Amino acid sequence: xxxxxxxxxxxxLAAAVRRGLEAEQFIVETALNGTDGLWLAxxxxxxxxxxxxxxxxxxxxxxxxxxxxAGDWTxxxxxxxxxxxxxxxxxxxxxxxxxxxxxxSFPVLVARLRALLRRSVISGEPPLEAGDLRLDxxxxxxxxxxxxxxxxxxxxxxxxxxxxxxxxxxxxxxxxDGVWDYDFAGDPxxxxxxxxxxxxxxxxxFQRHAIETVRGVGYRLDVSGG
Amino acid sequence: xxxxxxxxxxxxLAAAVRRGLEAEQFIVETALNGTDGLWLAxxxxxxxxxxxxxxxxxxxxxxxxxxxxAGDWTxxxxxxxxxxxxxxxxxxxxxxxxxxxxxxSFPVLVARLRALLRRSVISGEPPLEAGDLRLDxxxxxxxxxxxxxxxxxxxxxxxxxxxxxxxxxxxxxxxxDGVWDYDFAGDPxxxxxxxxxxxxxxxxxFQRHAIETVRGVGYRLDVSGG
DNA sequence: GTGTTTGTTCAGCATTCGGTCAGGTTTGTC
DNA sequence: GACAAACCTGACCGAATGCTGAACAAACAC
Numbered sequence: 001x002x003x004x005x006x007x008x009x010x011x012x013l014a015a016a017v018r019r020g021l022e023a024e025q026f027i028v029e030t031a032l033n034g035t036d037g038l039w040l041a042x043x044x045x046x047x048x049x050x051x052x053x054x055x056x057x058x059x060x061x062x063x064x065x066x067x068x069x070a071g072d073w074t075x076x077x078x079x080x081x082x083x084x085x086x087x088x089x090x091x092x093x094x095x096x097x098x099x100x101x102x103x104x105s106f107p108v109l110v111a112r113l114r115a116l117l118r119r120s121v122i123s124g125e126p127p128l129e130a131g132d133l134r135l136d137x138x139x140x141x142x143x144x145x146x147x148x149x150x151x152x153x154x155x156x157x158x159x160x161x162x163x164x165x166x167x168x169x170x171x172x173x174x175x176x177d178g179v180w181d182y183d184f185a186g187d188p189x190x191x192x193x194x195x196x197x198x199x200x201x202x203x204x205x206f207q208r209h210a211i212e213t214v215r216g217v218g219y220r221l222d223v224s225g226g
Numbered sequence: 227x228x229x230x231x232x233x234x235x236x237x238x239l240a241a242a243v244r245r246g247l248e249a250e251q252f253i254v255e256t257a258l259n260g261t262d263g264l265w266l267a268x269x270x271x272x273x274x275x276x277x278x279x280x281x282x283x284x285x286x287x288x289x290x291x292x293x294x295x296a297g298d299w300t301x302x303x304x305x306x307x308x309x310x311x312x313x314x315x316x317x318x319x320x321x322x323x324x325x326x327x328x329x330x331s332f333p334v335l336v337a338r339l340r341a342l343l344r345r346s347v348i349s350g351e352p353p354l355e356a357g358d359l360r361l362d363x364x365x366x367x368x369x370x371x372x373x374x375x376x377x378x379x380x381x382x383x384x385x386x387x388x389x390x391x392x393x394x395x396x397x398x399x400x401x402x403d404g405v406w407d408y409d410f411a412g413d414p415x416x417x418x419x420x421x422x423x424x425x426x427x428x429x430x431x432f433q434r435h436a437i438e439t440v441r442g443v444g445y446r447l448d449v450s451g452g
Numbered sequence: 453g454t455g456t457t458t459g460t461t462c463a464g465c466a467t468t469c470g471g472t473c474a475g476g477t478t479t480g481t482c
Numbered sequence: 483g484a485c486a487a488a489c490c491t492g493a494c495c496g497a498a499t500g501c502t503g504a505a506c507a508a509a510c511a512c
Contacts, residue, residue: 068237069258073244095237097245140395140440152469153442190471192489215479215488378458416460418500441468441499 002047002117003027007037007063008079009055013182017050020106020178021113024164034058041067041074048075048116050109051096064094075116079104105181107157114138128163131224133202133210135163142202149201154179158194159202162211162221171218195219228273228343229253233263233289234305235281242408243276246332247339249404250390260284267293267300274301274342276335277322290320301342305330329407333383340364354389357450359428359436361389368428375427380405384420385428388437388447397444421445 004026008014011032018028029046031037034055041049041063049067053060064076078096092099098112114125114137127136134143140156142149151159157179162170170178172188180186195211202210212220230252234240237258244254255272257263260281267275267289275293279286290302304322324338340363353362360369366382368375377385383405388396396404398414406412421437428436438446 065237068241068256071256071262073241073256092241093238095241097241138395139393139446140443153440154470186471187473189473189489193471193491196490196492213489380459413461415462415500419460419502422501439500 008052068095294321
């Protein structure tokens with residue numbers, strides 16, 4: 001699958017993003033400063049780069065430029081602080097393909113990444129399946145058997161998150177961190193609410209839930225699809 | 227498919243054009259200055275060249291001349307600044323086959339390119355289809371079943387953009403970037419307005435929209451055509 | 453120049469969505 | 483069986499989002 005380079009100096013954020021992307025089946029390498037980042041990027045073995053603009057030593061702006069000037073057009077997704085010294089247009093001036101303003105939510109990051117990769121590695125990614133439940137990320141559509149199920153944006157994000165980790169038990173916190181903005185600080189009950197909303201839509205009557213509750217731990221999407 | 231060389235020193239523009247053309251299935255290589263550009267162009271392995279006239283080192287004017295003098299008659303599309311030092315007649319005097327004034331809109335660039343290539347590589351591209359909706363890029367005509375639908379230029383551009391990405395959900399921003407001038411900075415509502423106008427023309431009464439709304443995300447042309 | 457078509461902006465409206473909350477219910481423990 | 487913790491559930495409300503018709507402006511044709 002796709003191999004990514006993450007250049008980010010905030011240790012905590014780097015670790016979180018890395019973990020998240022790995023859970024999405026990406027192969028992730030991390031550089032904590034501009035020098036290492038540029039060095040690694042120059043190897044040119046990555047399918048996409050995720051670069052923070054504010055970096056020690058060599059900043060992200062410079063990395064993008066240097067790569068482009070070296071004829072390297074690997075897709076680049078740039079991370080910027082909202083109030084920071086770089087703004088949106090500047091981010092794109094660097095030759096980056098897309099940018100994301102912090103704080104961002106994880107599904108947005110992944111969606112943007114997939115959009116960038118769609119041109120190269122991932123193309124025509126097959127729909128995800130669990131029993132007779134089917135979810136197509138690209139089209140953002142869900143079916144139970146042949147019947148399409150209408151979901152709202154957030155509902156879809158939650159379900160996709162579960163789908164990509166099907167069979168594993170996910171805590172409410174994991175789901176919150178994975179689906180909501182990473183600085184979202186609401187009641188974990190929101191996850192219960194969304195699980196319920198999903199269940200009322202995707203479950204088959206008189207059959208056990210496709211999304212099982214594991215009391216005291218979290219939720220699990222049954223790979224057999226309920 | 228067709229292989230292109232883009233010679234453009236503005237990183238932002240180069241990245242955007244490159245990305246867009248790749249989405250249209252072209253193979254694109256990019257040079258950021260005249261020297262590299264001429265060097266690559268001399269290889270003579272491209273189906274067409276897109277050259278900015280204002281370039282560092284060797285300008286576009288010179289590149290065209292040198293190529294033509296070397297007996298290379300690869301189709302050339304030249305990009306010029308509106309107010310720039312080169313005007314339209316001069317651009318064509320260089321041996322270019324066509325020219326485009328900045329800022330240009332993406333569909334225009336693609337249309338001109340296809341026109342240039344039609345003489346050589348691409349010819350007789352089949353019409354695009356979605357259900358009983360049919361769109362012919364070359365003729366710029368649209369039919370529902372056997373009945374032709376009249377669209378304005380912009381309406382057609384939007385629909386063609388959706389057609390070439392049928393089944394995928396496209397954000398308003400993607401549509402704006404893909405259809406309007408690359409520096410257009412208007413209200414995304416313009417997309418809503420055009421979607422509406424398209425719907426009133428292409429939809430079948432009492433049937434669901436051919437262009438579906440995916441709330442919070444964007445629009446999707448249903449491949450089954452509504 | 454006049455009239456028409458096309459493109460864009462605007463503002464009000466309708467709908468949907470997301471998040472919160474306040475009970476209710478189940479589960480497990482003592 | 484009493485209790486607490488965890489989870490479920492339906493209702494509610496503000497905000498975001500999209501829809502729509504009309505007005506205005508620009509481009510074009512005659």
